[in-house]
Amino acid sequence: MRAALDEVHIPVEALKGRGSATRLAHRFERDARQAFDDGWGTLAEDLAQAPQQLPTEVIWEDARSIIGSNDSPDIFFERSLNPYRGCEHGCIYCYARPTHSYLNLSPGLDFETKIVAKRNIAAVLRAELSKKAYEPKLIAVGTATDCYQPLERELRLTRAVIELMHETHHPFSLVTKSSGVERDLDLIAPMAARGLASVCVTLTTLDAELARRLEPRAAAPHRRLRTLKTLSEHGVPTVVSLAPQIPFLTEDMEQVLEAAREAGARSAFYHVLRLPWEVNPLFKQWLELHYPQRAARVMARVRELHGGKDYDSDFATRLKGRGAWAQLIAQRFEKAAQRLGFNRERIRLDTSQFRPPGPEGQGQLF
Known part of the structure; x- marks a missing residue:
């Protein structure tokens, strides 16, 4: 293993509520440090004194731009924005983890505990x-x-974005694993009624124990279903994301779709597990920690999905995979989705109602 991927382990019992068990050195680091037992027992003492919980730290950022563009042919949207860098949910499979490397932070625990918040997001978006x-x-x-x-x-940055979308009648969709979206129904529901908003809820599995290990600080599966139901009852078009599909772990695709349909979701999609850059060693560590007996089988199937490699970035196959296993997942999804009535109509949001915002702080007359 390259020096850049050496890691410093922290005792598992100290990682309550965190997905990663290591501050994995990012791929741009020149130096890496590794814990070493010198025979005097100091390593064991240090590990025993490690904190039982790791606090979350907010790093403020004054962003220069907010709206990002996307030209990847396998992604449905052209524009996106993210109020935060890093995520407390701690999903071990998160493909965004390697972005913390650009901040000179670890894609492991730093990604979950050092959250960059774009405090001027509403002002820059308005501009x-x-x-x-x-x-x-x-x-x-x-x-x-x-x-x-x-x-x-506490920070309400997403709320500020939606307030501006509401003011300008700008169409948006959002994706979340959190029930916190219900807080903003006073804005989202009226926009949905005008064809300006939709919400996607990610529901990887109904297995609460697996979800707790995969996504330690995200809402429990039953709570996400209740969020889907609440959104649907308020007239918000809802989508359920079954991403990622992990061989030999997330095996309840049909049950997830049935529960989501009953909760009101009308559209659904899935992606297979992706392991770009530092996500690869982090996920392997997680497998060995939580599911050591099936770790080799899981990774063998992951490689089969990606042409014999742990990950293949080819736009044509990275999201759905290739080969027999990918075909099996696709067939299961298509048959279940068709039987349950998913994806019969595409959600289309209206861009014609947009009106440019006024100066910040200027009230609306009508």
Whole structure:
């Protein structure tokens, strides 16, 4: 293993509520440190004194731009925004973990405990929407990290974004694993009634114990189903994401779809597990920690999905995989979705109602 991927382990019992068991050195680091037992017992003493819980730290950022563009042919949206970098939910499979490397932070525990918050997000977004050349298109919110992670209760950055979307009649969709989205139904529901908003809830599995290990600080599966139901009852178009599908772990696809349909979801999709950059060693560590007996089988199937490699970034196959196992997952999804009535109509949001925002602080007359 390269020096850049050496890690410093922390005792498992000290990681309550965290997905990663290590501060994995990021791929740009020149130096890496590894715990070493010198024979004097100091390592054991240090580990015994490690904190039982790791606190979350907020790092404020003054962003220069907010709306990101996407030209990946396998992604449905062209524009997105994310109020936060890093995510307290701690999902071990999160493909956004390697982005913390650009901040000189670990994609492991730092990604879960050092959260960058874009405190000026509403002001910068207002300026971008006010440009004369701005052309309204759907903006997907929270596509990299969850826009309703626990810090949002206090910081309300996502709320500020939706308030601006509401003011300008700008269409948006958002994706979350959190019940916190219910807080903003006073804005989302009226926009949904005008064809301006939809919500996607990620529901990887109904197995509460597996979900707790995979996504330690996200809402429990039954709570996400209740969120889907609440959103649907308020007239919000809802989508359920079964991502990622992990061989020999998330084996209840049909049951998830049935429960989501009963809760009111009308659209659904899935992706297979992706392990880019540092996500690969982090996920392998997680497997050995929580499911050592089936770790080799899981990784063998993951490689089969990606042409014999742990990960293949090819746009044509990275989300759905390739080979016999990918075909089996696709057939299961298609048959269940068709039987339950998913995806019969595409959710289309209206861009024609957009009106540029006024100066910050200026009230609306009508």
